Amino acid sequence: GAGVSQSPSNKVTEKGKDVELRCDPISGHTALYWYRQSLGQGLEFLIYFQGNSAPDKSGLPSDRFSAERTGGSVSTLTIQRTQQEDSAVYLCASSRPQASGNTIYFGEGSWLTVV
Amino acid sequence: EDQVTQSPEALRLQEGESSSLNCSYTVSGLRGLFWYRQDPGKGPEFLFTLYSAGEEKEKERLKATLTKKESFLHITAPKPEDSATYLCAVQAEGGSYIPTFGRGTSLIVHP
Numbered sequence: 001g002a003g004v005s006q007s008p009s010n011k012v013t014e015k016g017k018d019v020e021l022r023c024d025p026i027s028g029h030t031a032l033y034w035y036r037q038s039l040g041q042g043l044e045f046l047i048y049f050q051g052n053s054a055p056d057k058s059g060l061p062s063d064r065f066s067a068e069r070t071g072g073s074v075s076t077l078t079i080q081r082t083q084q085e086d087s088a089v090y091l092c093a094s095s096r097p098q099a100s101g102n103t104i105y106f107g108e109g110s111w112l113t114v115v
Numbered sequence: 116e117d118q119v120t121q122s123p124e125a126l127r128l129q130e131g132e133s134s135s136l137n138c139s140y141t142v143s144g145l146r147g148l149f150w151y152r153q154d155p156g157k158g159p160e161f162l163f164t165l166y167s168a169g170e171e172k173e174k175e176r177l178k179a180t181l182t183k184k185e186s187f188l189h190i191t192a193p194k195p196e197d198s199a200t201y202l203c204a205v206q207a208e209g210g211s212y213i214p215t216f217g218r219g220t221s222l223i224v225h226p
Contacts, residue, residue: 004158035216042202042218043216045215048213091158100158102147102206103147103161103164103187104211106161107161108159109158
């Protein structure tokens, strides 16, 4: 596609429910990233995929968070038993790795509100 | 550990009043430094990538420069539509492609 596509754009869920957030990267981009941005805060790294494998999961805040990527394309971030502190914008980005600095391009984000 | 510090946190300008935003970074070896613009409720929009000290890039009223310790985003004669949060990120040499972001500078340009 022309850009990184994320869905849903907005999600309101009840505390304790599970949510799935989807990211469709730019065609041909092998690297995919998930970040979280809380209100007024900076971007917090969650997980990075190179193809279908996730060499770095260090940013996932707890074992309630998981992510997968299939076919080297679409990725799903799953949050189980959501808590109010999970409320944030979840941003997905993708890039084509280069030898010297790969620019990452972001989607518009999925706004999650846990009530 | 890679670190990125942006200053000021917030900046208010009058239309036409030029200024600069700062991004100071600490990284073992720089693969690339990125500037993004983020509007409220939107994802970050890519502006520039800088690779080596001395490099400069321009786009309309924006010019980004890079030294071995910091980068500046110069805004010349800003307009109200330049109001946004500007984010800086660095990518270190080595195996990881994961950029580290600063907390951003919130810019408001008054007409």
